[in-house]
Amino acid sequence: xxxxxxxxxxxxxxxxxxxxxxxxxxxxxxxxxxxxxxxxxxxxxxxxxxxxxxxxxxxxxxxxxxxxxxxxxxxxxxxxxxxxxxxxxxxxxxxxxxxxxxxxxxxxxxxxxxxxxxxxxxxxxxxxxxxxxxxxxxxxxxxxxxxxxxxxxxxxxxxxxxxxxxxxxxxxxxxxxxxxxxxxxxxxxxxxxxxxxxxxxxxxxxxxxxxxxxxxxxxxxxxxxxxxxxxxxxxxxxxxxxxxxxxxxxxxxxxxxxxxxxxxxxxxxxxxxxxxxxxxxxxxxxxxxxxxxxxxxxxxxxxxxxxxxxxxxxxx
Numbered sequence: 001x002x003x004x005x006x007x008x009x010x011x012x013x014x015x016x017x018x019x020x021x022x023x024x025x026x027x028x029x030x031x032x033x034x035x036x037x038x039x040x041x042x043x044x045x046x047x048x049x050x051x052x053x054x055x056x057x058x059x060x061x062x063x064x065x066x067x068x069x070x071x072x073x074x075x076x077x078x079x080x081x082x083x084x085x086x087x088x089x090x091x092x093x094x095x096x097x098x099x100x101x102x103x104x105x106x107x108x109x110x111x112x113x114x115x116x117x118x119x120x121x122x123x124x125x126x127x128x129x130x131x132x133x134x135x136x137x138x139x140x141x142x143x144x145x146x147x148x149x150x151x152x153x154x155x156x157x158x159x160x161x162x163x164x165x166x167x168x169x170x171x172x173x174x175x176x177x178x179x180x181x182x183x184x185x186x187x188x189x190x191x192x193x194x195x196x197x198x199x200x201x202x203x204x205x206x207x208x209x210x211x212x213x214x215x216x217x218x219x220x221x222x223x224x225x226x227x228x229x230x231x232x233x234x235x236x237x238x239x240x241x242x243x244x245x246x247x248x249x250x251x252x253x254x255x256x257x258x259x260x261x262x263x264x265x266x267x268x269x270x271x272x273x274x275x276x277x278x279x280x281x282x283x284x285x286x287x288x289x290x291x292x293x294x295x296x297x298x299x300x301x302x303x304x305x306x307x308x309x310x311x312x313x314x315x316x
């Protein structure tokens with residue numbers, strides 16, 4: 001596995017990470033299997049996929065417990081990333097960026113993960129009811145205490161990154177980014193490249209569309225939340241599938257998969273870009289990891305850059 005550093009001064013990580021959300025939250029629940037997921041996480045470490053990303057809200061809480069069990073005995077091989085600041089209430093997901101909540105959330109995450117430090121802790125979303133400086137300052141205190149090694153921001157604007165930097169170093173930024181979702185490419189990604197901040201694209205495979213595995217919206221189970229997403233409607237799907245077909249054409253030139261091309265394209269966008277695709281199977285894990293070795297040509301990148309926008313904006 002080719003490696004980079006997590007930002008300018010961070011630890012060495014594989015160019016491809018592993019997002020674990022889908023193992024116990026959000027996607028098709030019929031595919032959830034903790035034993036199989038444990039095997040996938042351990043296999044990831046064998047492949048050099050050592051950045052493992054979770055969050056307290058996944059489950060909620062059970063995903064961190066799963067990751068904690070999976071990395072037991074191999075903790076030193078892992079760059080462990082988790083997140084806080086989202087909460088699950090009766091009406092769904094909410095925000096809580098209060099310092100006291102974040103402090104308690106970190107302590108709870110440490111316990112569930114079975115570790116005494118978190119390598120990278122993200123403020124999952126900025127709470128508009130709490131000054132960012134207060135949320136970020138509370139997390140900075142936990143860095144000073146040795147409970148967190150580095151801090152990151154998820155789904156933020158450039159102004160929010162700059163505001164946080166005035167309080168404490170921003171080691172990484174997570175944003176949804178893929179051939180389908182390019183909003184961050186306008187300002188956030190270029191700024192991270194300029195500043196030497198790690199950039200972690202989540203949903204780098206367009207929430208599964210860029211794998212090429214879906215032939216029509218009916219492929220999704222009803223209780224998979226993507227079945228209600230705008231990009232998976234019948235109207236949008238035909239257009240979006242044509243984009244996937246164009247990605248497949250590039251993949252065919254390399255004997256690769258569409259997913260590998262989509263990930264390799266992201267790697268061309270910066271030295272410290274580390275996509276975190278999720279998967280519940282070893283087969284797709286190995287394929288995703290293989291993207292780190294795929295060298296796209298200048299022509300490939302130009303063709304992919306020029307692809308049209310998909311129909312149906314994603315919902316956060």
